Amino acid sequence: xxxxxxxxxxxxxxxxxxxxxQRDPNGVNVNTRGxxxxxxxxxxxxxxxxxxxxxxxxxxPAAPDIGFKCNPATIFGRLPLRYNxxxxxxxxxxxxxxxxxxxxxxxxxxAAAAGQPSAFFYVRRFTSTVGGPDEYVFVTCRLAGGxxxxxxxxxxxxxxxxxxxxxxxxxxxxxAPSFHxxxxxxxxxxxxxxxxxxxxxxxxxxxQDLLPEASLPVELRPLQRRYTQLERFNMFLPPTGNVRLDGxxxxxxxxxxEGLYLILLRIEASDDKEGNSNLGTAGSGSGIVHSGGxxxxxxxxxxxYVGSALTTSSTGAAGPLRQLLPLAGATTVRTAPLExxxxxxARFAFYRLEVVDAAGKEVLSAVLQxxxxxYRAPGWFPDRVSAGVLxxxxxxxxxxxxxxSTSEWRGLDYxxx
Numbered sequence: 001x002x003x004x005x006x007x008x009x010x011x012x013x014x015x016x017x018x019x020x021x022q023r024d025p026n027g028v029n030v031n032t033r034g035x036x037x038x039x040x041x042x043x044x045x046x047x048x049x050x051x052x053x054x055x056x057x058x059x060x061p062a063a064p065d066i067g068f069k070c071n072p073a074t075i076f077g078r079l080p081l082r083y084n085x086x087x088x089x090x091x092x093x094x095x096x097x098x099x100x101x102x103x104x105x106x107x108x109x110x111a112a113a114a115g116q117p118s119a120f121f122y123v124r125r126f127t128s129t130v131g132g133p134d135e136y137v138f139v140t141c142r143l144a145g146g147x148x149x150x151x152x153x154x155x156x157x158x159x160x161x162x163x164x165x166x167x168x169x170x171x172x173x174x175x176a177p178s179f180h181x182x183x184x185x186x187x188x189x190x191x192x193x194x195x196x197x198x199x200x201x202x203x204x205x206x207x208q209d210l211l212p213e214a215s216l217p218v219e220l221r222p223l224q225r226r227y228t229q230l231e232r233f234n235m236f237l238p239p240t241g242n243v244r245l246d247g248x249x250x251x252x253x254x255x256x257x258e259g260l261y262l263i264l265l266r267i268e269a270s271d272d273k274e275g276n277s278n279l280g281t282a283g284s285g286s287g288i289v290h291s292g293g294x295x296x297x298x299x300x301x302x303x304x305y306v307g308s309a310l311t312t313s314s315t316g317a318a319g320p321l322r323q324l325l326p327l328a329g330a331t332t333v334r335t336a337p338l339e340x341x342x343x344x345x346a347r348f349a350f351y352r353l354e355v356v357d358a359a360g361k362e363v364l365s366a367v368l369q370x371x372x373x374x375y376r377a378p379g380w381f382p383d384r385v386s387a388g389v390l391x392x393x394x395x396x397x398x399x400x401x402x403x404x405s406t407s408e409w410r411g412l413d414y415x416x417x
Contacts, residue, residue: 020044020066020135021126024282027140029149029274031186032109034241035102037153039214039291040139041277042094042124043284048135050086050094051125053079055104057111059121059138067136070123074111077104082379083296089217093284097215098122099296100141108143118143147239151275152187154212154295159265159302168304169343173255176304179247181265187274188239189292193267195248196227198301200259204327207336210298214269214291227264228254255306260324263302267293298337303374305343321345321394321407325374331413334382338414340392341374348396348404355392363390367397390414 023042030036042050055077056070085097100122112118122139144150161168162177170176183191198205208216209225216224231248247263254261272292279285305324322343332338340353353375355364363385366375390412396405 020046021048021137022281022283023137023139024278025139025275027142028151029144030100030141031105031150032143032145033102034105034186035155036098036100036105036141036150036186037155037294037296038098038100038139038151039275039277039289039294040096040098041090041279041282041284041289042096042126042137043090043092043279043282045088045092045094045126047130047132048126048128050096051127051134053084053096053098053122053124055100055108055120055122055141057108057116057120059123062134062136065134065136068123068138069125069136070121076107076111076120077101085211085215085296087217087220089219090279090284093217093279093282095217096124097294097296098139105143108141112143145239148188149274150187151294152185152189152191152237152270152272152292153275154183154185154267154293154299156182156184157265157295157299158182159263159300161302161304170255170304170306172258172306176250176253176255178250179263179302181245181247183243183245185237185241185243187272187292188237189272190234190270191237191243191245191267191293192234192270193265193293194232195230196264196266197230197254198227198262198264199254200257200261202227204325204330205262205264205301207298210264210301212267212269212293212295212299214267214275214294215296218287218289221269224266230263253304258307259305261304261306263304265299267295267299269293303341321351321396321405323392323394323407323410326410326412328410329413331415333415334387338377338381339374340377340394342394342407344370344373345396345405346370349399350397350401352395352397353392354395355390357385357391358389385414387415 021042021044028038054070057074058071059068060071062069083099089095108120119140119142124137126135159181161179213221230252269290270292271290275291277289279287324341351368353366356362391409393409394407398404
């Protein structure tokens, strides 16, 4: 196997045609027992677009195509669609956010434990738009721990109020409870960023706005929307993998105006030697791209609603449910996560979310327990539901399933792009 890997590198050095597309970094340390996210720059694309990305334990020549592709007998997995944050950038370049799932890391570890080389490969295929051959470009992944020699990347982020309520309701002028972020990460370095709040009437953040800055090409980073800043932070993360980041003083949260507010955790890119990408080496410009704090997913938001609390009437009848998100007439694209949220009410034992298309045909129905206040559409939703106008509502149910209250139907513009 060692001779085979050496043969691959010799061929790459001898054949300039195989080096049409460059990349940096060309080798990274990855977590042996968990997920890893790495910022990779591909450069030198000429009438080419990216296709699938695959992890495997060995390479074989891609002839008659260019480069080296995965040996089908050693494939560990594909880059999941939900983690595919790649986009064109720079000078004939492509920014790829490689997120290795834990399942792939486990298969690579098991192969190494069985006597195979500890390094494995991430192979991205590029197809020609003018009928040329496909080109395969690989990055070597070296099994390591999840500590100091692995790129600083976020693996999971959970935002919570101290009351453990996802959508909080508070009266006008009353302070909200304290909140925090529980973060799971790889590597070590500086976690730099800020807390922001989206006020009622502000344009809501897009999926691109919710990505950490390091998950975007450098030219797109200044284009992320900014909202009212609450507080900045700059802290050192030791290579322990978990940290709790306390939010700012809750007295800083605005509560003077009725409406829905969103609390955002904004992570800025920090200098991380293990994850930096050299644009010159990749042939996609010049300079070093810092990628400390990269993640393969948009960060979650924390919601609170300011207004009069819902009360039960003297007869015990339940009033209408209050929908929060998406806003009436909001537009969302199929590639972005679709989440529904509503104000919690102690009178209901269960909630039923109903979504119908323009013809009134039900496309989604889910029964949910109290204490959550939101629901994210499942992964199959974009594939089974056509673009167009959707309507949704929430139904409050008694313990025996009887309908106590329903919200109004609210429209949603569900677009392909």
